[in-house]
Amino acid sequence: MARNPAVLEVTSVHRKFGGLQALSDVSFAVEQQEVVGLIGPNGAGKSTLFEVISGNIPPSSGAIAFHGDDVTRMAAFRRRRSGLCRTFQKIRLFGALTVAQNVAVAAQQCVVDGNWRDEVASALAKLRLTAQADRYPSEITLPDRKKVEIARAIVGRCRVLMLDECLSGLTRDEADEVVQEILGLNRQGLTIIVVEHVMPVVMAMAQRLVVLQHGCVIADGPPKEVAANPVVIEAYLGARHRPAP
Amino acid sequence: MAGTIDSGAPVPAGLPGRAEFRQLGYGVALVALVACLPLLPFANSYLIGIVVRALIFIALGQAWNVIAGIGGQLSLGHGVFFGLGAYGTGLLFNDFGITPWVGAWLAAALAGAVAVVIGAITFRLRGIYFALATVVISLAFEKLARFYFALTGGDTGLAVNFRGTAPAVMQWREPEAFLWISLAVVLAFYAVTRWLLRGNFGLALQAVRDDEEAATSAGVNVYRTKLLALLLSAAMTALAGTLHLQFYLSIDPGTAFGLSQAIQIQLPALIGGLGTAGGPIIGGAIMILLSEGTNVASSRLGLDGVDVLAYGIVLLLIVLKAPVGILGYIKSKRLQRSGRAAPAGGGD
Numbered sequence: 285m286a287r288n289p290a291v292l293e294v295t296s297v298h299r300k301f302g303g304l305q306a307l308s309d310v311s312f313a314v315e316q317q318e319v320v321g322l323i324g325p326n327g328a329g330k331s332t333l334f335e336v337i338s339g340n341i342p343p344s345s346g347a348i349a350f351h352g353d354d355v356t357r358m359a360a361f362r363r364r365r366s367g368l369c370r371t372f373q374k375i376r377l378f379g380a381l382t383v384a385q386n387v388a389v390a391a392q393q394c395v396v397d398g399n400w401r402d403e404v405a406s407a408l409a410k411l412r413l414t415a416q417a418d419r420y421p422s423e424i425t426l427p428d429r430k431k432v433e434i435a436r437a438i439v440g441r442c443r444v445l446m447l448d449e450c451l452s453g454l455t456r457d458e459a460d461e462v463v464q465e466i467l468g469l470n471r472q473g474l475t476i477i478v479v480e481h482v483m484p485v486v487m488a489m490a491q492r493l494v495v496l497q498h499g500c501v502i503a504d505g506p507p508k509e510v511a512a513n514p515v516v517i518e519a520y521l522g523a524r525h526r527p528a529p
Numbered sequence: 530m531a532g533t534i535d536s537g538a539p540v541p542a543g544l545p546g547r548a549e550f551r552q553l554g555y556g557v558a559l560v561a562l563v564a565c566l567p568l569l570p571f572a573n574s575y576l577i578g579i580v581v582r583a584l585i586f587i588a589l590g591q592a593w594n595v596i597a598g599i600g601g602q603l604s605l606g607h608g609v610f611f612g613l614g615a616y617g618t619g620l621l622f623n624d625f626g627i628t629p630w631v632g633a634w635l636a637a638a639l640a641g642a643v644a645v646v647i648g649a650i651t652f653r654l655r656g657i658y659f660a661l662a663t664v665v666i667s668l669a670f671e672k673l674a675r676f677y678f679a680l681t682g683g684d685t686g687l688a689v690n691f692r693g694t695a696p697a698v699m700q701w702r703e704p705e706a707f708l709w710i711s712l713a714v715v716l717a718f719y720a721v722t723r724w725l726l727r728g729n730f731g732l733a734l735q736a737v738r739d740d741e742e743a744a745t746s747a748g749v750n751v752y753r754t755k756l757l758a759l760l761l762s763a764a765m766t767a768l769a770g771t772l773h774l775q776f777y778l779s780i781d782p783g784t785a786f787g788l789s790q791a792i793q794i795q796l797p798a799l800i801g802g803l804g805t806a807g808g809p810i811i812g813g814a815i816m817i818l819l820s821e822g823t824n825v826a827s828s829r830l831g832l833d834g835v836d837v838l839a840y841g842i843v844l845l846l847i848v849l850k851a852p853v854g855i856l857g858y859i860k861s862k863r864l865q866r867s868g869r870a871a872p873a874g875g876g877d
Contacts, residue, residue, distance in 0.1 A: 340742060364748040376743035378736045380804070389736040392729045393748030436747055 290349075291316050291475050292337070292368070292444055297346030299329075299336055299499075306332040307343070308499040314444065319467075319476045321490030321507070323483070325520050329499040330479045331373060334448050337477075338370045339363045351443070365394050367443030371433040371450055373479075377421040383428075384408065384417040387435045394440025407439040411465055427458040431465060438469060445469065447478045451485060463489060487511065495520060563712055567705045577704045583817035584711035585772050590797025590809030591718035592765035597795070598804035599725050600758040601738025602652075603660045606667030607794045609647075610640040610763040612785030614770025616674065619687045619780060622698065629699040633771035637764040644763030648756045664788070671786035686781025689774060699775045707776050714772060715810065718765055722806040734758050738804070766794070800847055802856030811855055819843055 290313035299307040307329045314320050322330050335341040337348060339360030347356045350368055358366075378386050387407050391400035408414045411431040416424050421432065430450050437445055447466065451459040463485060470476050480486040486493070486507075493510040495503040497519045503510045510516055566572050566580060589611065596602050617636025621627040627635070647666060651659040674681045681687055694701045701707065725731030733754050736744040741751050774780050784790055798804075801812025823836035823843075851858035 338746065340745065359750075360745045361748050361750050364746055370746050372743065372746070376740045376746075378739040378743065380735055380739055381732065385732055386736075389732050389744065389749065390747035392732065393750075440748070 289316060289352075290314060291351055292477075293347075293349040294333075294337065295347045295349070297333070297336060297343045297348065299332055299341065300344045306499050307336065310346070310496070310499070310501055312494050312501060312504055314475060314477060317470065317473055317475055318492060319470050319478065319490050321486040321493045322477060322479045322496065323481075323486060323493055323520065324496035327498075328496040328520075330496055331448060332499075333496065334370060334446055334479060338368065338446065361393070364390075365441070367441045368446075369437040369442040369444065370446040371430075371437050371448055373448040373452070375421075375426075375429050375433055377429060377432055377436075379421055382418050382420055383413055383424065383432050386421070386432055387439050390436045391439045394442075396441060400440075403439050407435040410438070410469070411435045427454055427462055430454070430462055434462075434465065434469075438474065442474065444475045444477065447476065447480075449479055449481060451480060451482050459485060560712065560716065564709065566708065574704055577708050579817060579821055581704050581707045581711050581776055583814055584708070584715050585769055585776065586793075586817060587797055587810050587813030588711065588714050588718055588769040588772065589766060589794045590801070590813050591715065591722060592762050592769055593794045594722065594798040594803065594805075594809050595725065595765065596759050596762035598798050598808070599722070599731060599738065600734050600755060600762075602755055602759065603657075604663045604759075604762075604791075605660050605788075605795075606663030606665075606791050607762075607766050608786045608788070608791040609663065609667045609670050610644060610766035611770040611773070611790060611794065612670055612674065612780070612782075613640040613643060614767025615774040615780040615785055616681060616687060617767070618771040619689050619774050620680065623687070623690050628697060629771055629775055630697075633699075633768055636771060637767040640767035640770075641760045641764040644759045645756060648759040652752055652755045652759075664791075667786050667788065667791055671782045674782035674786060681782070684782065686779055686784070687774075688779045691778055700778075704776070707772070711772055711776075714768065719806055719810065721761070721765070726806055730754070730757070735804075796844070798854070800844065800854060802854030802858075802860075805854065805856045805860075808854050808856045815847075815855070816844070 292314040294313070295311050297307055297310045298305070310329070310333060312320075322333065324330055332341065336343050339355070339358060339362075343356065347354060349355065350363070350366065353366075355363055355366070355368070364370075378389065381389070384404055387404045388400065391403045391407070395403045405414070408417055411434060413428065413431055413435060416428055416432075421429055424432070434445070434447070434450070450466075451462060454462060459482065466476060466478070467489065478486065478489060480489075490507055492505065493503070493507050494501060495510060495513075495516050502519060503513045503516045505513075563580060563584075567577060589607075592610075593604065593607050596604055614633070614636045617639050618629045618632040621632035621635060622629055643666075647662055648659070651662045675684055677683075689700075692698060692700055694703075696706070699710075725734060733744065733749045736747060736749055737751050737754050744754075745751055770780075770785070796816055797809040797813035799812065800808075800815060801810065802808025819840050820836075823839040827833060827836035827839070847855065853861065
């Protein structure tokens, strides 16, 4: 089967903080409309990799290409405007702005064609937040706040959505609701990279898993294959995930 | 304030609509009262002078509120821009005969240029570098103003060549004209603040204030946004500095660039409500009323010096009771009554 072209390519990325090698020779590619799970134990370098890809932290060496263009030195806000979007591990909404205004901030910057107000309304509708539009973040539930972050990330020209532990703190039902929203976005054509610790969820969501340990990629492949990989079981998944003999 | 985006969602009860219309009514009545003050039978130059002082004070608070309240960048040295406005206008008039009507804009441009240089150096760094830089530059300008006696008049300061009542050079013997000019400036600054709170640039600026990294992830050019806000704030401060100079007809290094002036500039917004459009107006008006009230009371009672103490105590009580400012306090109470949680800050 012919492979889709890569929308995001991370090539030999290294990142050092003083004496700590946070990322070491990390390489992987993400194809159009793929859902890629980025997993690994705490301190493996997942969040650092997110920061490097989104442009908040420059890599010590290596390259990042987005739709074939080298964006390694591109400012973070320009990456967002070109469609490389993200959410945060800890919710970071603008507390003094309403839900609609939170989304509007991104729409005003990122909507190239068309009316940004329409885009805000559309993003809110997609995440079923229209009724919350005029509420402040402090007035809405945790799952809705997570969805506002996603709406802010997808509004405008979003081509790759990076979700950093967007299910943390949610109950199972709440997590299911958010997962359905995410998969719905993927069905509409969005490419998604997700960092997640809830393994059953990430196994069900992702079409491919990239496993990090000590800043290195130790596995990259379909979830079933990765789950059976003895190196991954040893490093992260543990015996519970060991396939039956 | 409710959302400015037409989301099609129902408008939450008790927020805009009638309440906003009522606020507009109060505002128009207040403006009309101030504008017509000279026509009232009890008005005299002293009373009008107090109101002019209050309006200039409010304008300074509004200017500082743009960068600190809406932009979240703590400037501890806004006296620099105030001083540049006052000294710039005065020097252009005294030495080159340039009318303050034009000089005010040139001085505002100079203040904006200095602001861009300060911001360009400090806004790339995170932390308190901007606040520290403004203090240091403020102190440096004070020293320069004292040192270059031939240009600035040194410690004595700069006196404007007074020509009597001469509207062409923004000079009047009576304070009525200053009342109207200052009122127009306050109204213009109020409009700028409202625009910032509701417009595209203002939304980005508030996003930067709340969380720079999240703003970046929303596509906001944080550096440029902060720089533009500082430029605007500095130019507004310089315009208020021009008003101050034309009203008092003199300026000295301590009044212009001193730290006490920088702190005074911050108080209207802090007392009235940081990041709100009405806060600096309420805060500035309360402070001048308090200042005058305690001054008159202490003089009548023969308790000189007690006025400053009383003024300080009342300000302290306001800050303790309403740490988010008077408007912030009122807004949170109103939202609590309607069963809603208070937002993190800002608003109209």
